[in-house]
Amino acid sequence: MAMRNRITIHDIARHAGVGVGTVSRVLNDHPNVSAETRAAVQKAISELGYRPRSAAKTLRTRKSLAIGFITDYIATTPFAGNVISGAQDVAWQYDHILLLVNTNGDPALEEAAVEMMLSREVEGIIYATMWHRPVTPPKNILETNVALLDCYVEDRSLPSVVPDELRGGYEATARLIQSGHRRIAFINHNIPDPAQVLRAEGYCRALADHDITYDETLVVQRVAEPYGGYEAMGRILRLSKLPSAVFCYNDRMAMGAYDAIKEHGLRIPQDMAVISYDNQELLAANLHPALTTMELPHYGMGRWAAQYLLGGELKPASPPQVLLACPLIERQSV
Amino acid sequence: MAMRNRITIHDIARHAGVGVGTVSRVLNDHPNVSAETRAAVQKAISELGYRPRSAAKTLRTRKSLAIGFITDYIATTPFAGNVISGAQDVAWQYDHILLLVNTNGDPALEEAAVEMMLSREVEGIIYATMWHRPVTPPKNILETNVALLDCYVEDRSLPSVVPDELRGGYEATARLIQSGHRRIAFINHNIPDPAQVLRAEGYCRALADHDITYDETLVVQRVAEPYGGYEAMGRILRLSKLPSAVFCYNDRMAMGAYDAIKEHGLRIPQDMAVISYDNQELLAANLHPALTTMELPHYGMGRWAAQYLLGGELKPASPPQVLLACPLIERQSV
DNA sequence: ATAAAACTTGGAAACGATTCCAAATATAGA
DNA sequence: TCTATATTTGGAATCGTTTCCAAGTTTTAT
Incomplete structure (x- = not known):
C-alpha cells in the first residue's frame, strides 16, 4: 500500500x-x-x-478547509452522533472537514486542542457540550471564530445555539392542557441548570395562559434518573387530589414514573397522561405505551453551528444567541 | 477575533x-x-x-499528524461516541488529530471522503461501521493504511478489529450454566449476520461442553427489536417444558422478553434468568431487574484501530484480524 | 485596416516550515 | 601548544501550491 x-x-x-x-x-x-x-x-x-497536496494549498492560501469540533463527554451520551452528523453535513457541503477532539471536560486538553486547531488554521471552532449549560472555553479560542453548541458564556459574548427549553416546557404543558387536562404535575430535576429552570418557567406560563392556578404540591424535584422519577411519581400519587397528567424533566425520569404509575394500578394515558423531554429513541419508543416527548434539536444545533462558521455572513456586532425549537414527538402516552 | x-x-x-x-x-x-x-x-x-503553521510543516515533511475516520451511521447509534473516543484517545497520545467524515453509507461520499483524506496525507484511515458486518470499502482507500473497525472484507485482505461474538455467545451461555441452568433458551436475530451466527455457535458450543443436548425448540429467531423479543419469548413460554433461562441476541430483544416474562407471571431471575448482548447502558441499567449483558468493546476497537495505524510496527504480511473480548457485565437478571 | 479592449498564457515569487551542508567554535588528547 | 574530533550554528534549498504581472493573442469597434 x-x-x-x-x-x-x-x-x-x-x-x-x-x-x-x-x-x-x-x-x-x-x-x-x-x-x-x-x-x-x-x-x-x-x-x-x-x-x-492540500498542505501546499493551505500554506499558500491560508485556508485549511477545516473546522474544529471540540466536545466534552462524547462517549457517555447517545446524542453525540446527531450533533456531529449535523455539523458534518454542512461542513461537507462547504467542502470542509471536521477536526474532532474529545476532551472529557479537561481544561488543559481543551486548550491544547484549540492550540492544535489554530496551528492548522481552521475556519472556526465548534465548542459543544453534551448538556445545556454555561461554560468558559479556553481563552485562546478567541483567536478564531467560535460557535458554542448546547452551551453559552454567561456574558453572552460568544455566539451560541441551544434548545429553546422555555418554549419546549410551554408546549409540552400546553399539549396536555389541550387534551383536557387541568391538573398537571411536573417532575423536575433537582439541580438547577438551564433546562431545569426554563422548562419549569414554560410549565408555569402555560398554566397561567390557560387560567390554571399553579399548585406547588404538584411539582416535585428529584435526581434526573429513573429512580428519581419513580420517587417523584410515588410522592405525587400519594396526594389526596391526583393530577391526570404529568410532565417529566426527561425520558429517564419518565421511565421511572411509568413504573410508579403502573404499580399504583393506573393506566397510561387513560388514567395518567405522561409527556417528557429529550426523545431518547431507544427509551421513548420502547416504553409501554410509547412515550410522547419533546425532542432535543441536536442535529439542528450541529447544522446551525457549522453554518454560522462557514456561511460567510458578516458576523454581527452582538453575537447571536440562537434558540432552536424542540419538536413535539407524538407517541401514545398522552 | x-x-x-x-x-x-x-x-x-x-x-x-x-x-x-x-x-x-x-x-x-x-x-x-x-x-x-x-x-x-x-x-x-x-x-x-x-x-x-502546521501546513508548512506538513508540506515539507509529508506528515500531516492526522488520521481519517470514516463511519457510516454515526447518528443512529449510541455506540458511536465510544468508538470515536477510543480512537481519539490514542490519536491524541501520538499527537495526531482525527479527521471525521460520516457517510450514511453512501459509496460516492465514501470515495470522496477518502480522496479528501489522501489529499491531506493522513497517516491512515479508520473505516468504521456501526454494526458488525462484511464491507467493501472504496478502492482508493488502499492508497494509504487502513484499519477496519467492527467490519471486515470477505477475503480478509485488510486489517480488522471486531468483537469476539463467538466467545461472547459462549460465555453468556456458560454464565447461565454456571448458575445451575440446564435448560436454556436462545432468542436470536432472524437475519444472518456475523453476530447472529457466531453467537449461536457460541451458545451451541457452551451447551456441548457441558453435556447439554441442543434442543431446537428452545431457539427462536425474530426481528431484533423489543417486539421481536416479546414474540419470541411468548413462543418459548408456550412450550410444555419451560426453560429456566434465556440468552437474548441483544438488549432490545431482552427488553421485549422481559415484558413477556412478566406478563406470564414469572419473576426474573428467580423463575427465568435473562442474559443478553450489547450493554446499551440506558436500557440495560434501567430495566427491572437490571440486565446482565455482554458488552460490545467499542472503545477498545477504537483504540485498537488507531494504535494499529500509529503504532509504527511493521505491518505484517497477512493483515491481522483481531477479535476483542466482550466483557460480561453482571447485573441482576441472572 | 487599425487601435483599443478583452482574453489567454507562462513563469517568478511567495507561503513557512525542515533539512542539509559547510563553517565556526569548543573540547579532548598528545 | 597543536591537531583531531565533536558540538553548534547559519542559511540556502526544498516541499507544491496560488497569485500576480507582463507579454502574447484574439476580438471588437471605428
Whole structure:
C-alpha cells in the first residue's frame, strides 16, 4: 500500500505542454482558460493520476478547509452522533472537514486542542457540550471564530445555539392542557441548570395562559434518573387530589414514573397522561405505551453551528444567541 | 477575533539573533543546541507569541499528524461516541488529530471522503461501521493504511478489529450454566449476520461442553427489536417444558422478553434468568431487574484501530484480524 | 485596416516550515 | 601548544501550491 504519489502540478504542466499557472487555473476552475487548454490539462491530470497536496494549498492560501469540533463527554451520551452528523453535513457541503477532539471536560486538553486547531488554521471552532449549560472555553479560542453548541458564556459574548427549553416546557404543558387536562404535575430535576429552570418557567406560563392556578404540591424535584422519577411519581400519587397528567424533566425520569404509575394500578394515558423531554429513541419508543416527548434539536444545533462558521455572513456586532425549537414527538402516552 | 498571526520562524530567528535552522531545532527539540541559545529562542517565541503553521510543516515533511475516520451511521447509534473516543484517545497520545467524515453509507461520499483524506496525507484511515458486518470499502482507500473497525472484507485482505461474538455467545451461555441452568433458551436475530451466527455457535458450543443436548425448540429467531423479543419469548413460554433461562441476541430483544416474562407471571431471575448482548447502558441499567449483558468493546476497537495505524510496527504480511473480548457485565437478571 | 479592449498564457515569487551542508567554535588528547 | 574530533550554528534549498504581472493573442469597434 501507500505507493507515494509524487505527481505535482509541474508534471501536469509539462505533460500538457502548458505553464503551471494554467494548470492551477483549471484546477480551481477559474474563467479565462480556453476550452482546448482546459481539456488538455484535464487529460493530463487523469492520465497521470494527479492528486493535489492540500498542505501546499493551505500554506499558500491560508485556508485549511477545516473546522474544529471540540466536545466534552462524547462517549457517555447517545446524542453525540446527531450533533456531529449535523455539523458534518454542512461542513461537507462547504467542502470542509471536521477536526474532532474529545476532551472529557479537561481544561488543559481543551486548550491544547484549540492550540492544535489554530496551528492548522481552521475556519472556526465548534465548542459543544453534551448538556445545556454555561461554560468558559479556553481563552485562546478567541483567536478564531467560535460557535458554542448546547452551551453559552454567561456574558453572552460568544455566539451560541441551544434548545429553546422555555418554549419546549410551554408546549409540552400546553399539549396536555389541550387534551383536557387541568391538573398537571411536573417532575423536575433537582439541580438547577438551564433546562431545569426554563422548562419549569414554560410549565408555569402555560398554566397561567390557560387560567390554571399553579399548585406547588404538584411539582416535585428529584435526581434526573429513573429512580428519581419513580420517587417523584410515588410522592405525587400519594396526594389526596391526583393530577391526570404529568410532565417529566426527561425520558429517564419518565421511565421511572411509568413504573410508579403502573404499580399504583393506573393506566397510561387513560388514567395518567405522561409527556417528557429529550426523545431518547431507544427509551421513548420502547416504553409501554410509547412515550410522547419533546425532542432535543441536536442535529439542528450541529447544522446551525457549522453554518454560522462557514456561511460567510458578516458576523454581527452582538453575537447571536440562537434558540432552536424542540419538536413535539407524538407517541401514545398522552 | 481572528487577529492574523503573521509571526514566523524568521521573525523569531531575527529577534533572538540566531538562524532559522536553530529555531527549528529548538522547536523540535533536537539535540546539539546549546542551553543559552535554546533559552534565547524560547524567550523570543513566547515574547512574540509565535504559533507554528502546521501546513508548512506538513508540506515539507509529508506528515500531516492526522488520521481519517470514516463511519457510516454515526447518528443512529449510541455506540458511536465510544468508538470515536477510543480512537481519539490514542490519536491524541501520538499527537495526531482525527479527521471525521460520516457517510450514511453512501459509496460516492465514501470515495470522496477518502480522496479528501489522501489529499491531506493522513497517516491512515479508520473505516468504521456501526454494526458488525462484511464491507467493501472504496478502492482508493488502499492508497494509504487502513484499519477496519467492527467490519471486515470477505477475503480478509485488510486489517480488522471486531468483537469476539463467538466467545461472547459462549460465555453468556456458560454464565447461565454456571448458575445451575440446564435448560436454556436462545432468542436470536432472524437475519444472518456475523453476530447472529457466531453467537449461536457460541451458545451451541457452551451447551456441548457441558453435556447439554441442543434442543431446537428452545431457539427462536425474530426481528431484533423489543417486539421481536416479546414474540419470541411468548413462543418459548408456550412450550410444555419451560426453560429456566434465556440468552437474548441483544438488549432490545431482552427488553421485549422481559415484558413477556412478566406478563406470564414469572419473576426474573428467580423463575427465568435473562442474559443478553450489547450493554446499551440506558436500557440495560434501567430495566427491572437490571440486565446482565455482554458488552460490545467499542472503545477498545477504537483504540485498537488507531494504535494499529500509529503504532509504527511493521505491518505484517497477512493483515491481522483481531477479535476483542466482550466483557460480561453482571447485573441482576441472572 | 487599425487601435483599443478583452482574453489567454507562462513563469517568478511567495507561503513557512525542515533539512542539509559547510563553517565556526569548543573540547579532548598528545 | 597543536591537531583531531565533536558540538553548534547559519542559511540556502526544498516541499507544491496560488497569485500576480507582463507579454502574447484574439476580438471588437471605428
